[in-house]
Amino acid sequence: MIKDSYSSDNELIKGIIENSDEALRQLYKMYFPSILQFVLNNNGDEDDAKDIYQEAIIVVYDKIKSGSFELNSKLKTFIYSVCRRLWLKRLKLMSRSAGNVTDFQDFIPVEDDLERHEEKDAQLNLMEGALIKLGEPCKTIIEDYYLHNQSMQEIAEKFGYTNAENAKNQKYKCLMRLKKIFFQSSGKTEEIYVRRS
The missing domain is CATH 1.10.1740 (Rna Polymerase Sigma Factor; Chain: A)
Structure with missing residues (x-):
């Protein structure tokens, strides 16, 4: 109701x-x-x-x-x-x-709540900047998969990959590059885990 x-x-x-x-x-x-x-x-x-x-x-x-x-x-x-x-x-x-x-x-x-909010905000801004630096086709592949929930098959067809497996490998390479750019711009060295699905 x-x-x-x-x-x-x-x-x-x-x-x-x-x-x-x-x-x-x-x-x-x-x-x-x-x-x-x-x-x-x-x-x-x-x-x-x-x-x-x-x-x-x-x-x-x-x-x-x-x-x-x-x-x-x-x-x-x-x-x-x-x-x-x-x-x-x-x-x-x-x-x-x-x-x-x-x-x-x-x-x-309310310091703790705001510190966390500001940190999350800063991380999102850095991630946005890293995506822009990443360039095409990586930027679109990552956005299509993570933001627009497109399947690897749809992405393969859109970019002309022979099959979903090739598109998945390309997405993985893109994520590795994105991770590298993100940590260079944030000055952090900690490891993040990227799901290979």
């Missing part, structure tokens, strides 16, 4: 886990006014508040969907805390004053 409104934090979280568009819409609308007030009173404007709120909702959504989300406070407090941390960080980057922050409600430390 699709609900058209969620009366508690737990119901809202359950709605998000169940991919309810309405739960996500409600999450977007419910807590924005207090974030807008916070950002406006701390050297920001409405566009800044929308940006920060969007980013915070992504953090919260990812955390809920990962299954590791434990609500130890009100959802409003958690979202406010994420927005607060993101905004203070942005003020610091823009060299705007974050000296005396005016708070409108309680907040909790």
